[in-house]
Amino acid sequence: MKRIRGIAIVCLGGLLAACGTSGSSDSGTNTASAPGITATTITIGSTQPLTGRAAPGYSEISAASSAYFQNLNAHGGIFGRTITYTYYDDGYNPTNTASLTRKLILEDKVFALFSALGTPTHLAVVDYINSQKVPDLFVSSGCNCWNDVANHPYTFGWQPDYTIEGKVLGQYINQNLSGKKVGYFFQNDEFGLDGVKGLDAQLGASSVPDASRQNYVPTNTNVGPQIAALQASGAKVVVAFSIPAFTALALLAAAKIGYHPTWVVSNVGSDVTTLTGLLKAFSQGKAGGQLLGGMVTDTYLPLPGDSSNPWISLFKGIHDKHIASLPWDGNVLYGMAQAYTLAQVIKAAGRNPTRASFVKALETTKLSGGPGLAPFGFSSSNHLGFLGVQVVLIAADGSETTTGPVYTSSDSGPISQYSGSASTPPANGIP
Amino acid sequence: MVAVHSGFGRLVSPTLGRHLLLALGAAVALLLLSTQIGAYDDYNLTAVAIFAVAAAGLNLLTGLNGQLSLGHGALMAIGAYTASLLLKDHHQLPVIIVLLISVLSSGVIGIVFGYAAARLRGPYLAGATLTLAVALPQVATRYKSVFGGESGLSVPPSVPPDWLGADFPPERWLAWIALAAAVVTMVLLANLLRGAPGRAFKAVRDNEAAAALAGIDVARTQVLAFVISAACAGLAGALLAYWAGITAPAGFTLALSLQLVTAIVIGGLGSLAGAVWGALVLVFVPLLTSGMASTLNLPSSIANNLPLAIYGGILVIAMLVAPHGIQGALRRLLAIGRARWGHTPGGGQKGVVDWDDPAPDT
Numbered sequence: 055m056k057r058i059r060g061i062a063i064v065c066l067g068g069l070l071a072a073c074g075t076s077g078s079s080d081s082g083t084n085t086a087s088a089p090g091i092t093a094t095t096i097t098i099g100s101t102q103p104l105t106g107r108a109a110p111g112y113s114e115i116s117a118a119s120s121a122y123f124q125n126l127n128a129h130g131g132i133f134g135r136t137i138t139y140t141y142y143d144d145g146y147n148p149t150n151t152a153s154l155t156r157k158l159i160l161e162d163k164v165f166a167l168f169s170a171l172g173t174p175t176h177l178a179v180v181d182y183i184n185s186q187k188v189p190d191l192f193v194s195s196g197c198n199c200w201n202d203v204a205n206h207p208y209t210f211g212w213q214p215d216y217t218i219e220g221k222v223l224g225q226y227i228n229q230n231l232s233g234k235k236v237g238y239f240f241q242n243d244e245f246g247l248d249g250v251k252g253l254d255a256q257l258g259a260s261s262v263p264d265a266s267r268q269n270y271v272p273t274n275t276n277v278g279p280q281i282a283a284l285q286a287s288g289a290k291v292v293v294a295f296s297i298p299a300f301t302a303l304a305l306l307a308a309a310k311i312g313y314h315p316t317w318v319v320s321n322v323g324s325d326v327t328t329l330t331g332l333l334k335a336f337s338q339g340k341a342g343g344q345l346l347g348g349m350v351t352d353t354y355l356p357l358p359g360d361s362s363n364p365w366i367s368l369f370k371g372i373h374d375k376h377i378a379s380l381p382w383d384g385n386v387l388y389g390m391a392q393a394y395t396l397a398q399v400i401k402a403a404g405r406n407p408t409r410a411s412f413v414k415a416l417e418t419t420k421l422s423g424g425p426g427l428a429p430f431g432f433s434s435s436n437h438l439g440f441l442g443v444q445v446v447l448i449a450a451d452g453s454e455t456t457t458g459p460v461y462t463s464s465d466s467g468p469i470s471q472y473s474g475s476a477s478t479p480p481a482n483g484i485p
Numbered sequence: 486m487v488a489v490h491s492g493f494g495r496l497v498s499p500t501l502g503r504h505l506l507l508a509l510g511a512a513v514a515l516l517l518l519s520t521q522i523g524a525y526d527d528y529n530l531t532a533v534a535i536f537a538v539a540a541a542g543l544n545l546l547t548g549l550n551g552q553l554s555l556g557h558g559a560l561m562a563i564g565a566y567t568a569s570l571l572l573k574d575h576h577q578l579p580v581i582i583v584l585l586i587s588v589l590s591s592g593v594i595g596i597v598f599g600y601a602a603a604r605l606r607g608p609y610l611a612g613a614t615l616t617l618a619v620a621l622p623q624v625a626t627r628y629k630s631v632f633g634g635e636s637g638l639s640v641p642p643s644v645p646p647d648w649l650g651a652d653f654p655p656e657r658w659l660a661w662i663a664l665a666a667a668v669v670t671m672v673l674l675a676n677l678l679r680g681a682p683g684r685a686f687k688a689v690r691d692n693e694a695a696a697a698l699a700g701i702d703v704a705r706t707q708v709l710a711f712v713i714s715a716a717c718a719g720l721a722g723a724l725l726a727y728w729a730g731i732t733a734p735a736g737f738t739l740a741l742s743l744q745l746v747t748a749i750v751i752g753g754l755g756s757l758a759g760a761v762w763g764a765l766v767l768v769f770v771p772l773l774t775s776g777m778a779s780t781l782n783l784p785s786s787i788a789n790n791l792p793l794a795i796y797g798g799i800l801v802i803a804m805l806v807a808p809h810g811i812q813g814a815l816r817r818l819l820a821i822g823r824a825r826w827g828h829t830p831g832g833g834q835k836g837v838v839d840w841d842d843p844a845p846d847t
């Protein structure tokens with residue numbers, strides 16, 4: 055019965071289109087305009103680290119996006135279409151990502167990839183996704199490798215790229231921690247190296263000697279030698295481009311040898327709730343959130359603890375209703391805000407998008423009015439997401455406060471202040 | 486023991502003839518199968534072929550020669566990195582050349598490791614190969630400029646030749662390559678195991694002293710088993726590089742080595758068919774459960790871990806139901822059937838199933 059109705063609707067849609075009365079795609083009826091889109095649903099897919107070393111914190115992101123879509127579906131969806139979100143656990147293993155991405159595209163026939171997480175994991179599939187001409191929206195990684203319009207026209211980033219983040223954090227160090235010796239602790243891949251690029255652009259590559267540049271690989275959890283080397287180098291400020299598990303390991307290794315520099319940690323590795331949990335787990339309860347006091351980080355979304363912010367109360371409400379078993383933290387906020395941006399794009403792409411017109415809509419529409427503090431950079435020549443961040447200070451009790459203005463930049467351009475005003479969410483949280 | 490003596494006998498050795506005939510039949514059947522299924526199923530079929538090659542090699546070493554290796558994932562990594570490095574500089578290199586060089590390079594590493602392994606027994610050998618599995622991926626991150634570090638090396642896909650037409654799915658082409666490699670490997674191994682080397686492997690496994698008294702060079706036999714096994718792993722690794730499109734250290738962790746051991750135990754120790762069963766389990770069981778995290782409405786801490794828990798549960802149940810693996814269970818069913826209807830091939834006693842000498846059969 056349902057199928058017959060679906061066919062009828064499709065036929066009707068075809069008839070209407072044949073009449074040619076309407077040039078606008080926003081009016082008329084829903085058609086199955088692309089793979090993964092039916093008259094009533096739109097299917098998207100993702101690969102996520104639900105288990106394994108990148109799972110702490112990050113495994114909440116897809117559940118949070120899913121909760122946002124449940125809320126959106128309960129309120130009627132967009133253009134009458136509900137969103138079906140299928141995500142698989144790749145365990146942060148690129149080989150698994152390769153196979154599961156093909157499952158999503160070839161078997162599940164998703165309309166688009168959404169929020170696929172990880173730099174090494176997504177690098178494994180970005181060529182394949184683009185060869186299949188599948189929209190690849192909002193990779194959950196700040197690698198600037200996603201901004202490659204010529205080779206990867208279907209791939210888009212979302213969070214600020216790590217180089218921009220490194221530049222803004224570097225500027226903060228210049229302005230507020232000048233005169234102190236700086237050291238780096240970074241993941242030895244595009245994530246860490248992009249961040250270091252931004253830091254060097256501000257601090258000057260020669261001001262940080264090799265002995266103060268320590269890296270780790272996520273397959274080796276012993277970071278003691280690197281932290282000892284940083285202490286020996288005399289660094290009083292340590293900038294960490296690390297995933298949460300390794301931020302926690304570094305903090306514990308430093309505490310163990312009585313080394314207490316000012317920690318400056320990239321957004322992806324600094325979520326207070328996640329770190330507190332990891333610190334407790336790794337130290338068997340001997341340490342905890344007190345190690346986070348005095349940490350400097352940054353954000354491009356409202357702070358999760360800022361209950362006066364209307365976006366926070368909206369997303370926290372969805373969290374409490376659908377995924378109350380998860381902690382309310384920056385990862386959950388990330389997943390919801392990302393899902394909100396996707397909903398904005400689905401709306402902007404019109405009633406019956408194709409894969410190509412969907413990507414085109416993202417390149418040509420100015421997405422505004424979302425939860426982000428900084429503007430998006432999307433255009434036909436730029437596939438970057440948020441263009442900037444605001445510096446955040448973490449107090450001894452774990453509370454966070456923003457400091458200074460929002461700064462925007464690009465990989466090679468200057469840093470400038472952004473003075474956009476905050477927006478309020480629409481009713482029901484649906485754009 | 487199943488022994489079929491076909492009539493065309495003396496010109497071609499009966500064993501070789503039978504293996505070639507079986508291989509031809511399997512090749513035709515697989516070719517037909519691959520054209521009837523969709524691109525994604527072809528992609529999974531490729532994975533089965535890859536894991537079957539690796540598991541067959543490991544089964545030769547562990548099941549037939551009694552050397553437990555926990556480091557076969559690392560030997561696959563050697564094949565995969567060899568292929569990736571070759572393709573990095575020479576995009577157009579034919580697949581066959583890439584595969585052969587990968588087999589050679591992992592075989593050479595196999596000689597080095599085989600000599601060390603031949604001196605070690607039981608848990609010490611397991612420990613040494615474990616070291617290989619843990620340490621080797623770190624080499625790739627240490628020498629980042631060569632091996633690409635944590636992000637690995639990307640592998641250009643093998644493009645189907647023009648005569649297959651422009652619309653020919655690349656997944657099917659890769660499936661053909663992998664299936665061909667698997668069939669050739671199986672024929673070579675089956676032949677080897679039916680001959681003197683196979684008998685020597687088993688003799689060394691069962692009693693080293695007795696084997697030595699019978700004139701078998703124990704150490705040499707063990708090294709030979711290790712080299713052949715490593716070569717199979719290298720071939721599988723090179724195919725895996727094409728399959729995944731990337732070679733990164735995170736793809737060759739200890740978990741991969743343990744998966745291969747799982748495959749041969751679940752499939753059936755000591756038989757090539759067991760390796761194929763094991764490969765089927767490795768590829769398809771996780772796929773059955775992979776969607777659960779997003780489709781079940783459970784708290785994510787449970788839903789995220791459920792696929793792994795179910796996978797583990799299936800393995801436990803499989804071991805309880807079929808302690809000699811899938812191939813062992815099939816053989817027992819066959820034996821029960823024969824015992825009931827009075828056929829007792831190989832002179833075995835009626836109703837008695839011989840467990841101790843699982844013959845390599847294809």
